[in-house]
Amino acid sequence: MNTFKYWFIFIFSMIVAFSGNSSELAGKLTKITEAYIEHQMFRGNVLVAIDDEIIANVSSDNIEFSSRFEIGSIAKQFTAALIYLLEEKQLVDFGFPISTYVKGFSEHEIGTITINEILEHRSGLPRDFISLNERGTNRNMTSKERLRRLKDLSISPEKSKQYSNAGFAVISLIIESVTNKPFEQVLVNNIIKPLNLLNTGIITEKVKSSLVQGINRLGDDEIVFPSQLQNYAIGHGAMYSSVMDLYQWQLALISGKVVSVKSFNSMLANNHGLFRYLYNWPSNTGAKGQAFTHSGSNESFVANVSTYLDHKLIVVTLANEKPTYVNSLYNQLANAVLGFDEALPYENLLDKIATKVLSGDLDGAIKVFSQAKLAQRWDLPSALQLNRYGYLYLENKHFDSAEKLFDFLTQVYPDYKNGWDSYAEALDANDNKDKAKKIRQKYLH
Incomplete structure (x- = not known):
């Protein structure tokens, strides 16, 4: 078994009464994360914050908390926010067919679906438009090439709910067409620069060497994956970020600093780039309320951001190794804060x-x-x-x-x-x- 060096930074603050003494809570969160690290169930960075204060930052392998991880489908939160900004400026209407905004989709079946159907994953589009085997030859894919591949996709007539990366690739093309700018530039101008997210962006040749290396652990073997371009995934992936930036992103999103409060509530109510759920812990010790979350993964990274709105609790987990127990870890961390303790892992x-x-x-x-x-x-x-x-x-x-x-x-x-x-x-x-x-x-x- 590999031995990880782990180190901990804690910033303590007074927090709401149900979570008890802050240093006590920080110690509990550390102990939970340490157990996952020791049993090779997690490798990466963790951040837990309450009421605008970071309670615990935990890292394996001496990884800085500003370190850049690939975030997979969490990119969809950013894409959804950008299309909402265009709606607020009345540059798009979610009920209109997408051929209204991207003429290349005219006279194609895909052109009849609406932005709203895509955001709700009810467009009838397949999950992906680039297969796993094709990714290697499409890493530097241009917008024109994405359009060419997307416009000939078949649409399921039932249009039942089916998670679709292809749909968010379409939204990225709408954003580019309406703004007449590359997606990356729209992202920088409207989100990254205004929020000062210094360690967030699209994976490019210039930045890929600055990213944390991804790892696949196959028994006792570790296979390292150097970061590569993922331009086929613009709009639904192809992004990097850090635990600190994602924390700031969540704060800005819920406070109306990205899109309006009205737009954020619409995103939340309709699961547009967010996945809303309700939680209800035992009434004698725990809490109840609403939260939203989003996970992302690719060949060697797994990411999750969960925000518990009623308690302004934010948990960010970024892993650079697979397999990993990210979902179990973030749930256990949140449960500990909200008054529901679980047994720590004692083996993998x-x-x-x-x-x-x-x-x-x-x-x-x-x-x-x-x-x-x-x-x-x-x-x-x-x-x-x-x-x-x-x-x-x-x-x-x-x-x-x-x-x-x-x-x-x-x-x-x-x-x-x-x-x-x-x-x-x-x-x-x-x-x-x-x-x-x-x-x-x-x-x-």
Whole structure:
């Protein structure tokens, strides 16, 4: 097991009565994060703030708190804010078809959908317009090239809710067309410069060497991923930021310093770039209210920003290693502040299970999983988590290991269709095409 050096900076303040003594709370938050670091469940930076005061900053590996991490889909918050600014200036109408603003979409099916449908992920557009295999050759994609790829997309007639990166790529083109400026320049002029976000922006050749390096941990092996251009993801990704900048961004957003309070409330009510939810902890010790959150990830980074509005609590977690337990960590940190304590992690259950799977002990892995499930352990790996872990091996061309992990996934989550699809994909990659065909016939049709 790797040993991480971790260091802690705390800024204490008087906070609301339910959270108790500030130094006591800071110590609790440190202890939680330290447990994740020690068990290789998190690597990166954490910030927790209440009432405009930073209560705890925790970092692994002596990473500065101004350090720049790739933030994946959190970029959608910035894109949504920019299109709202254009609406406030009456330069766009969310109910109008997008061909109104981007003539290149005229006479194409995609041109009939509206900005509002895209923001709500109800446009009928697919999740992506550039496949994983195509990313390497499209890193320096221009706006014209994105338009060419996007305009010929097919739209699902049902237009049911389906998360779509392609939709936010479309919004970036609308922003460029209406302002007659590159997306990056609009972002700088309207958000980055006014808020003085010195460590936030689009990943370019000039800045990519300044970013924290991403890592995939495959057992005892660490594969380092130098940052690369991601211009195919303008509008829905391709951005970097720091825990400090994202904290300032959240403060500005909720206080009406980015878009108007009316626009922010609309973003929140309709999940436009934000994902709103309600929370209700036990009434005798905890709290209730509303919050919004957004996560982002790519090949080697996972990010999350969660803002609990009723208590002005902001939790930012930026990880530069996969696999990671970012979602569990930010939830546990918020729970601790809001009066709901949980057991600290005492082992890395995902690693424990994966070690057995990869050594060929499938029965032993299923036994460990079943015992954890029976004990209702909060850290039981979900189907999605196992699927993502298998993909780390698949994407790094460890085909035998990926095949074993997906086989295990289908054993413990037999109703999870994505698991069977991933298993078939790994079999194909490992030249077991006949078995892959049989699985698709049996489980995916």
